[in-house]
Amino acid sequence: MINFVIDINGEVVGSVSFSKIKEYKAELGYWLAEKYWNKGIITEAVKLATKFGFKKLKLKRIYIPTFSFNKASMRVTEKNDYKLEGVLRKNVKKDNKFIDEYIFAKIK
Ligand SMILES: CC(C)(COP(=O)(O)OP(=O)(O)OC[C@H]1O[C@@H](n2cnc3c(N)ncnc32)[C@H](O)[C@@H]1OP(=O)(O)O)[C@@H](O)C(=O)NCCC(=O)NCCS
Incomplete structure (x- = not known):
C-alpha cells in the first residue's frame, strides 16, 4: 500500500492511497475531513496520485470503486x-x- 496524506497546517486532514x-x-x-469538502482538494490530490501511479509505479491501470450514492466521489473521478466501466450491483453489504x-x- 502507498499512502499519501494531506497535511494542512501540520494536521492530517485526508489521504489518497494506492492499494x-x-x-x-x-x-x-x-x-x-468534512470541513474541507468541495474546495477541489481531492480532485487535485487524485490528479497528482494518478500521475505518480503511471509515471513512477509504471501502472497501466488505476481503478476507483465508488458507492452508488457517492456523487462527490464520482465527480472527482x-x-x-476516469471512465465508468461498469456497475457491480449489490456488491457491498x-x-x-x-x-x-x-x-x-483510467488506463495508460
Ligand atoms: C469524496 C470526497 C473525497 C471528495 O473530496 P473533495 O475534496 O470535497 O472533492 P472536490 O472538491 O475535489 O470535488 C467534489 C465535487 O463533487 C461535487 N459534489 C459534492 N457533493 C455532491 C453531491 N451531493 N452531488 C453531486 N455533486 C456533488 C462538488 O460540487 C465537486 O464538483 P465540482 O468541482 O464540479 O463543483 C469527500 O467528500 C470525502 O472524503 N468523502 C468521504 C469519504 C469518501 O467518500 N471517500 C471516497 C470513497 S470512493
Missing part, C-alpha cells in the same frame, strides 16, 4: 478523466443494506 498494487494495476482510494458499486478506471 491492491499488482505489477501493472492498483486501486485508488481517498478521504478528506469524472474531473480526472453495509448496515444491512446492499449497495451498488461503480467502477471507474
Whole structure:
C-alpha cells in the first residue's frame, strides 16, 4: 500500500492511497475531513496520485470503486478523466443494506 496524506497546517486532514498494487494495476482510494469538502482538494490530490501511479509505479491501470450514492466521489473521478466501466450491483453489504458499486478506471 502507498499512502499519501494531506497535511494542512501540520494536521492530517485526508489521504489518497494506492492499494491492491499488482505489477501493472492498483486501486485508488481517498478521504478528506468534512470541513474541507468541495474546495477541489481531492480532485487535485487524485490528479497528482494518478500521475505518480503511471509515471513512477509504471501502472497501466488505476481503478476507483465508488458507492452508488457517492456523487462527490464520482465527480472527482469524472474531473480526472476516469471512465465508468461498469456497475457491480449489490456488491457491498453495509448496515444491512446492499449497495451498488461503480467502477471507474483510467488506463495508460
Ligand atoms: C469524496 C470526497 C473525497 C471528495 O473530496 P473533495 O475534496 O470535497 O472533492 P472536490 O472538491 O475535489 O470535488 C467534489 C465535487 O463533487 C461535487 N459534489 C459534492 N457533493 C455532491 C453531491 N451531493 N452531488 C453531486 N455533486 C456533488 C462538488 O460540487 C465537486 O464538483 P465540482 O468541482 O464540479 O463543483 C469527500 O467528500 C470525502 O472524503 N468523502 C468521504 C469519504 C469518501 O467518500 N471517500 C471516497 C470513497 S470512493
